[in-house]
Amino acid sequence: MNTPLRSHGRRLLAGALAIAATAAVATPAQAGQTKTLRFFEKANDFSITTSDGTPKDPSAGPPAAGDILDVAGVLYRGDHRRHGSKVVGTDHTRCVFTGPDSGTCQGEVALGNSLILVRSALGGNPFTAWWGTGEFKGITGTGTTRAVGHSNDSDVVLRYKP
Numbered sequence: 001m002n003t004p005l006r007s008h009g010r011r012l013l014a015g016a017l018a019i020a021a022t023a024a025v026a027t028p029a030q031a032g033q034t035k036t037l038r039f040f041e042k043a044n045d046f047s048i049t050t051s052d053g054t055p056k057d058p059s060a061g062p063p064a065a066g067d068i069l070d071v072a073g074v075l076y077r078g079d080h081r082r083h084g085s086k087v088v089g090t091d092h093t094r095c096v097f098t099g100p101d102s103g104t105c106q107g108e109v110a111l112g113n114s115l116i117l118v119r120s121a122l123g124g125n126p127f128t129a130w131w132g133t134g135e136f137k138g139i140t141g142t143g144t145t146r147a148v149g150h151s152n153d154s155d156v157v158l159r160y161k162p
Contacts, residue, residue, distance in 0.1 A: 036159050040083040041091070041145075043152035045072040062100035069095040075109070079155040080148040095122055111136075118143075129160055138162055 048056045051066030063069070071093045077084040093107035103122035108115060114134030120127035124145050132139035141160025148154055 032161065034159055034161055036157065038079055038155070038157050039088075040076045040078055040080045040148075041073050041154050041156055042076070043071060043073045046070060046152070063097040063103075064100070065098050067097045069093075069097070069103075069105075071095075075111075080153060093118075097122065129158060136162065 047070050048058050048063065049068050049070075050056055050064070051068065056063075056067060073091050074087045075089040075091060076086070077088055089109055089111040091107060091109045093105055095103050095105035097103040101122065105120050105122055105124065105127075107118045109118065112134070114136045115132060116129055116136050116139060117131040118127050118129050126142045126144055129139050129141040129143065139160055139162055141158055143156060143158035143160075145154045145156045
């Protein structure tokens with residue numbers, strides 16, 4: 001959907017994106033060494049459905065318990081002010097609402113031949129990176145997100161250990 005989300009929806013989307021995007025510019029760290037990653041995340045697709053899968057217009061009002069938010073995006077090195085032009089990864093997040101402003105989210109980040117799984121409460125701050133494959137096998141860490149203006153994009157910071 002190319003139309004902007006309402007303010008409430010933008011906050012939810014930014015949080016969902018944040019938990020999905022955790023390692024756009026990651027390089028393997030030595031065991032026990034904490035690394036910090038910073039990147040810009042651009043949302044490119046989202047949907048809100050009821051618990052039975054029926055599409056729901058985000059402008060129709062706040063989400064109800066059982067509604068589902070799916071978000072996909074692309075990841076760039078850096079932040080919204082200064083970032084690379086090449087997409088370095090993709091992500092997907094699914095949030096299940098327990099009320100209008102509450103729920104749980106889980107996401108996947110694909111980077112090359114590696115995958116990172118993340119989770120958080122709705123809103124995404126903080127989020128937790130808790131499982132990975134390939135270069136990120138054994139990853140643990142926490143991150144934060146900041147929405148960029150009135151867009152569906154966000155800047156994300158992750159501090160992690162491999």
